[in-house]
Structure formats: structure tokens, C-alpha cells
Amino acid sequence: MPAPSNQSFCASSIIGTGSYMPEKVLTNDELSKTVDTNDEWITTRTGIKERRIAAEDQATSDMASEAARRAMTAAGVAPEDIQLIIVATVTPDMFFPSTACFVQKKIGAVNAVCFDISAACSGFLYALQVARHFINTGNRTTALVIGAEKLSSLVNWKDRNTCVLFGDGAGAVVIRRADENADAPGRVLSTVMGSDGNLADLLKVPGGGSFCPITPENVESRPNTIHMEGRETFKHAVTRMLEAAQQALEMAGLTAADVSLVIPHQANARIITAIAERLNLPNEKVFMNLDKYGNTSAATIPVALDEANKAGRLKRGDVILLVAFGGGFTWASSVVRW
Numbered sequence: 001m002p003a004p005s006n007q008s009f010c011a012s013s014i015i016g017t018g019s020y021m022p023e024k025v026l027t028n029d030e031l032s033k034t035v036d037t038n039d040e041w042i043t044t045r046t047g048i049k050e051r052r053i054a055a056e057d058q059a060t061s062d063m064a065s066e067a068a069r070r071a072m073t074a075a076g077v078a079p080e081d082i083q084l085i086i087v088a089t090v091t092p093d094m095f096f097p098s099t100a101c102f103v104q105k106k107i108g109a110v111n112a113v114c115f116d117i118s119a120a121c122s123g124f125l126y127a128l129q130v131a132r133h134f135i136n137t138g139n140r141t142t143a144l145v146i147g148a149e150k151l152s153s154l155v156n157w158k159d160r161n162t163c164v165l166f167g168d169g170a171g172a173v174v175i176r177r178a179d180e181n182a183d184a185p186g187r188v189l190s191t192v193m194g195s196d197g198n199l200a201d202l203l204k205v206p207g208g209g210s211f212c213p214i215t216p217e218n219v220e221s222r223p224n225t226i227h228m229e230g231r232e233t234f235k236h237a238v239t240r241m242l243e244a245a246q247q248a249l250e251m252a253g254l255t256a257a258d259v260s261l262v263i264p265h266q267a268n269a270r271i272i273t274a275i276a277e278r279l280n281l282p283n284e285k286v287f288m289n290l291d292k293y294g295n296t297s298a299a300t301i302p303v304a305l306d307e308a309n310k311a312g313r314l315k316r317g318d319v320i321l322l323v324a325f326g327g328g329f330t331w332a333s334s335v336v337r338w
């Protein structure tokens, strides 16, 4: 495990959360009518019961914009107050312009600088850390950090190994500079990040980019869909998420015993349980919503954070542990004092 990638303790606070999930629900039973699977297998192997699917004419930026509006309303900030928009996504509207630029246009955040981050399921926590750096250096005071995905557009609906796992959605937070000495609510205490490109082939969308453009010859083999070595990914996910969580806690001067709620990436209930057991955290301190949404990659953590917030599970002063793992491989963890 490489050393934590930063040691900075900047005073950035989450002042509002928001999320948007598409209306259409696709259940395990419905999926089992189109691919050789069943509710029993999916539920016992993953914990997923259903997922949301965006409308055909709904782009990632549409979901991201709605989540952003809700986060801004919760934070009490106007679009003009937003100085930075970072969208974490592996399903951008287009290769360029960035999805963040489309969000800027849709929400009217005319004063923002906008770009995307590609770090798969760790993308939101990567984006949070980048936004913290902007705030820490004094360039910006108020930022929108968004995780949004239309993974249904990247799924091979004939591959039962992967199509049962993923779903669509978007989550957002507004973060704002706080006085470093002040006890501001929602303060991000620490973030650690890591990557291992040597394992890039275990989870990827190999086609559709410059490496393997889609051609009439290769289109049938669907290279522009998600390919994953599930078992190998599973093992690395448990190890890296655990290490990252422990490092983020250590960096914040805390231990797992201080954690009020862990919000882990929602890829597989067995991964989450394994991590919670190793951190000695009881079920009531572990947030899970993957039964409803499956794995929504970069959207997962901000959607879960918003749902936990709305459900009253985040109390002032609580220590919230966020931890994610995804393609790259990438991983990250943040500790937030609510």
C-alpha cells in the first residue's frame, strides 16, 4: 500500500447534499426474463434487488443537474455562488465538452470553472479531494462536487456476469471554505487516495476510445461495454477499502471505534460486510442502499450520503467514514465530522 497521497487538513465543509434517481425501476425478476439469471442468485451473491434505469433521452448531465439543484437548495446557495463544478463520471454525455460544462449550462452556474474526473467508482471521493485543494489554496470558496452515471448505456445486457450489477443515478454536495479553526458542520477531516494501473485490465470498458475505436468489424463483440473479472476485483476491493478507511481514520486522529456511520461504495453486500466486520462495526453503523440501486459507480457515495442525511442518520458531531473502490484500480476514503 503506497503512503497516503496527501496530508493536508484544509477546512472544507459539506453544507448541502442532493441526489436524483431515475424513476424507472428494473427488478431482478424482470432481468431474469431477458438474461439467464434469477432473483435468488443476484440477491445472495450481491444483495441487489433492483436498480434504476435512466430514460433514453436522459443524459448523465440531466441527472447530475437535478442532484446539483437539490444540493444547492439544501445548502441555501444560488447558482451564481458556485465557483467550481467537478463531475465524477465514467459515462459522460460526450467525450467533450465535459459533463460539468453541460451541468453549468443547465443550472446557470455562470461563475464556475468546470471539468470532469474519471476514477470510476472512486471518482466522487477523488473529486471531493480535488475540490478541497482548490478551496484550500484560496482560489475558490464554494464548489459543487457531483457523482453521476448512466451505466445502463455501458452495460452489455446479454452478459449476466455484469448486467445485474449496475444502475443509474446522481448525487451531489456543495462544499464551502470554513475557518480552519472553526468547528464547522460537515467538515472534511481527511482524505486518502490510491491507484494501481497494473490491474487496469480487471475492470474496464476496452472499446470506444482511442485504444479500440468501434468499427463495423468489432461492434458485434461489444467492446464498448463493461468487462470485469469479478472474483479478482472482489478481493482487491476488500483489501484496498479496508486499508484506505484505516489510513483516513488515522490521518484524522481517529479510530474505527469513533465512527458513527460508514458509507461504503455499494458494489456487493458481501464486500461491505467483510469490511465492516474487519473494522468491528455493527450493522447499524453501516449504510446500505444497494438493494434499491445496485452499483452506480461515482454516484454511489453522494447518493448514499444524501439518503443517510435525509433519513436523519447524520447527527451534528458524528464521524462519517466514506470509502470507495473502482476501476483503475482506484480507491479512496474520507472522514467527515458532521
Ligand SMILES: CC(C)(COP(=O)(O)OP(=O)(O)OC[C@H]1O[C@@H](n2cnc3c(N)ncnc32)[C@H](O)[C@@H]1OP(=O)(O)O)[C@@H](O)C(=O)NCCC(=O)NCCS
Residues within 6 Å of the ligand: 036, 037, 038, 041, 042, 045, 046, 121, 160, 161, 162, 164, 203, 229, 230, 231, 233, 234, 237, 267, 268, 271, 295, 325, 326, 327
Ligand atoms: C460479480 C460478482 C457478484 C460475482 O460473484 P462470484 O461469487 O464471484 O461469482 P463468480 O463470478 O465466481 O460466478 C459463479 C457462478 O455464477 C455464475 N453467474 C455469474 N453471474 C450470474 C448471474 N447473474 N446469475 C446466475 N449465475 C451467474 C457464473 O457463471 C459462475 O458459474 P460457473 O461456476 O458455472 O462458472 C462478485 O465477484 C463481485 O461482486 N465482484 C466485485 C465487484 C466489485 O467490487 N466491483 C467494484 C468496483 S465497481
